[in-house]
Every structure is written in C-alpha cells, then in structure tokens.
Amino acid sequence: MATTDKKTVIVFGATGTVGRALVKMLKDGHLGMAGIKIVAVGVDGEECKKLEKEMGVHTMCKDACDMKACQEVFDMHKGEGILGVVDTIGEFSYKPMADMTADDVMAVIKNNVPASFNIMKLAGPLMAEQGGGSIVCVGAAVTHHGIKHHEAFAAAKGAVESLFRNAAALYAPKNVRINCVAPGLIKHPASAGISLDPEMEKASRELYPMKRLATPEDVAHAICFLLHPLTTFTTGHAFPVDGGLCEVQVHGIAHHAAATKA
Numbered sequence: 001m002a003t004t005d006k007k008t009v010i011v012f013g014a015t016g017t018v019g020r021a022l023v024k025m026l027k028d029g030h031l032g033m034a035g036i037k038i039v040a041v042g043v044d045g046e047e048c049k050k051l052e053k054e055m056g057v058h059t060m061c062k063d064a065c066d067m068k069a070c071q072e073v074f075d076m077h078k079g080e081g082i083l084g085v086v087d088t089i090g091e092f093s094y095k096p097m098a099d100m101t102a103d104d105v106m107a108v109i110k111n112n113v114p115a116s117f118n119i120m121k122l123a124g125p126l127m128a129e130q131g132g133g134s135i136v137c138v139g140a141a142v143t144h145h146g147i148k149h150h151e152a153f154a155a156a157k158g159a160v161e162s163l164f165r166n167a168a169a170l171y172a173p174k175n176v177r178i179n180c181v182a183p184g185l186i187k188h189p190a191s192a193g194i195s196l197d198p199e200m201e202k203a204s205r206e207l208y209p210m211k212r213l214a215t216p217e218d219v220a221h222a223i224c225f226l227l228h229p230l231t232t233f234t235t236g237h238a239f240p241v242d243g244g245l246c247e248v249q250v251h252g253i254a255h256h257a258a259a260t261k262a
Contacts, residue, residue: 013088014040021216112156132175168236209244
C-alpha cells in the first residue's frame with residue numbers, strides 16, 4: 001500500500017452484493033490494500049450483524065438517505081483519516097416505460113439518488129479538509145448505451161454519475177478524486193428476473209461482446225483500483241465494467257466476409 005496516514009475506507013451499501021464483494025476484497029488486502037480499517041454501512045441490522053461476524057469488520061446500521069444518519073457515520077470516523085468512501089447504494093429496475101407510472105419513476109429516483117447526494121455532500125468537504133482521497137460510486141452502463149426498458153433506471157443512475165462528475169470538478173484542486181464505475185448487468189438478486197430466467201439471461205449475454213454478465217467481483221475490483229492511493233491522476237470518469245458493451249462491436253462486415261469465404 002502507498003505511504004499514507006489515511007487508513008479508513010467507508011463502504012455504503014455494504015450488505016448488498018457488490019458491497020459485500022468489495023468488503024471481502026478490502027479485507028483480503030486486494031491490490032496490496034492491506035492494513036486498512038473497513039467501515040461497512042447498511043440499512044438492514046441483521047445483515048450488518050452477519051457481515052460483521054463473517055468478515056470481522058466494523059459495521060453501522062444507518063440509512064444514507066437520512067442526512068443526520070449519514071452525518072453520524074462521518075462524525076464517528078473522521079478522526080481516523082479517511083482514505084476512501086464508496087457508494088454502492090442503488091436499486092436496479094427493469095420495466096417497460098409503457099407500464100410505468102410517475103410514482104414508479106419517482107420510486108426509482110428515490111432508491112438511487114438521495115443517498116448519493118448525502119454521501120457526496122458530506123464526504124467531499126471532509127476529505128478536502130483532510131488533504132484528499134478517493135470517492136467512488138456505482139453508476140450503470142445503460143447511462144452511456146441505451147437499452148430499452150431501462151429508461152427510469154438509466155435516468156436515476158445518470159443523475160448519480162452527473163452528480164459525482166460535477167463534484168469531481170469542485171474538489172479536484174483539493175486532491176479529492178471522484179469517479180464512478182459503470183457496470184453492465186450484474187448477476188445478483190436484484191436482477192434475478194433477468195439473470196435467473198434462461199432465455200432472458202441468454203439474450204442479455206448476447207448483448208455483451210464478452211458474452212457474459214458482470215459479477216459483483218468484476219465491479220468490486222474496479223472500485224479497488226479507483227480507491228487505491230497510487231491511482232493519483234484519475235478523476236471525473238465513469239470507469240466501464242461492461243464487457244465492451246459501450247465501445248466494442250464484435251459482429252460486422254469483416255465477420256460476415258470471413259464466414260462467407262470459409
């Protein structure tokens with residue numbers, strides 16, 4: 001690990017699939033990030049207890065949508081030197097626009113945006129005051145590559161990514177690096193309606209040049225990279241973890257010509 005007096009990483013949404021994968025990687029010293037204190041924050045008290053018992057990390061049962069509760073997390077740990085803050089909070093939504101009401105859209109926004117705003121509002125100035133660090137959130141590939149039936153979810157995650165990107169401009173002079181990871185569809189309980197249905201799972205895999213869905217570990221590894229104190233010159237980016245979805249096309253004229261020739 002790089003020389004630093006900052007030893008604490010706060011993970012919001014730690015009891016979720018990506019959050020748990022990240023906590024485990026940090027606990028195991030992934031990318032050489034050993035010897036840090038992990039603060040795992042979740043909203044489910046029982047799940048927090050399980051995580052604390054299973055991984056031996058400090059947990060806090062707090063709802064980041066509540067500004068006061070979010071403030072309590074930072075107040076308790078600001079004296080320890082915060083190396084990084086991670087926002088993995090969010091709720092996946094896959095529903096045709098024609099079937100959604102205005103209340104449905106607002107529910108998706110509520111499940112993704114307010115917590116991210118609170119975390120950024122509190123983490124940004126605190127880390128700037130402490131001389132810098134890294135803040136990372138989880139966005140979504142569908143904010144960069146349109147796929148039908150993701151309209152509300154893309155709007156919500158697009159808001160989160162825009163919030164973090166603009167905050168990156170604000171805090172860059174203070175050595176606070178702020179980035180997102182933008183994953184494709186992740187195999188986890190929230191996407192079970194797609195990933196556990198054989199036909200839908202196959203159709204989803206075919207969207208990705210690498211022909212598979214993301215794992216929680218894929219996303220967690222990218223977060224670890226952005227958290228690492230040696231990643232000193234990257235800020236304001238949405239780091240793709242999407243199997244090439246947004247940038248790579250594997251089928252085209254050359255493929256067709258080669259197949260015809262064969």
